[in-house]
Amino acid sequence: MQKTALIPHAHLPRAHDDRHVLTSTVDVFGAAHWLLAERAPEPGGDVRPFDALVVSVHPGGSVELTELSAVRARWPHLDRLPDGGFVVAASRVCRHEDANQVQVFDALGRETSSFSVGDAIEHLLVDEAGHIWVGHFDENPAGIRRW
Template sequence: MTPDRLAPYARLPRAYHDLRLLHSTVDAFGRAHWLLRTPEETPGPYDAMVVTVDDGASYETALSSVTARHPKVDSLPDGGFVVADARSRAGDEQVQVFDALGRPSWTFRVGDAIEHLLTDESGDLWIGYFDEGVFGDDPLSAAGARRWSATGEALWEYRPPPGGDWIADCYALNVDRRVAWVYPYTSFPLVEVRDSRPPRLRTTPVRGASGVAVDGERVAFLGGYRRDRDRVVLASLGEATVDVLSTSRVACADGTPLDRPRQVVSRGPRLYVRDRSSTEWDVLDIGGG
């Protein structure tokens, strides 16, 4: 059974609440990060700060000369960070890699219309694109989901497995230790991606979810269209299908309804959920431990 509320996970310390929140995420190691800058708008590159909360303790990393206007952030295993601009034009090197001291070290391009940016434990970047990138004029985002190295080398791109369609919009992307899961519009299959195997497609009856968690043979889908934003569908992995076991509803950790569009980060058996203007992360964990 699923709980009727998410569990509180991490919050930005109050000392940083006067800064402007640009983006937030939870990384492959379970650390929460907030990308912040001063409220004043300045033209051109700007200085920013990443505040990290790890098991209740917090620390900050100053980033210099950030260029992204619509930034998405994640961490790298060497202590650095990657910041990508979700929207870009041909020729823009919209990904910046920062070292552990916050200094820019690499720039490269990954395509327009980034919906999901998730780094894995090795530091590779997994990116899911929304429809304006898939159907735009940028060939780098046309595949709908791709994997890149932290220096900009293209490592993998989605190609429909047997019985599958091309991605029109990457609704959910789960990046775990050795596997990624892609949940794309329009037919909403669940596609398993492992390094040494061809992608494996399983059909699902679940439409419009914004997050997917996987623990062994167990799966949870969070969200859906309109009145189903608070829906949790528990299912099991079959050979070629995802079979629904139960459907329930869930609220935020403080009891408020989960009825607004929210950011969801899918990491293995966990779904991290944040109101897009909030400084707090909640979690739904289907792990067996």
């Protein structure tokens, strides 16, 4: 059996070490993105909208910062849209919370739309055409869907 050593794809720049990493991803174009908040979500508490920072490291090492306003996802998934915007989705939807758990942000970090894709999100991916793919836990009969 051949062994292959893994190497890091990208590192979160040290200037942001003081923030809490909510999630991270590598987009379809090879850029790494971290969604950061001032503090970790509080267990069991209501989710109040909060401002977040996306730190992006592009292939070649350039760093880009995008501030997102009024993020509502407690345990989020993140991916980048081809136009420079971002999609943030909450894994779970509580009955008393906003049912539109997917938020779409423009390249300036402003929410442009929100919608529901069903509870129990396990995977989120945006393809090169900008389609949003969502995979659900096995308890959701829809499995995987494209939006």
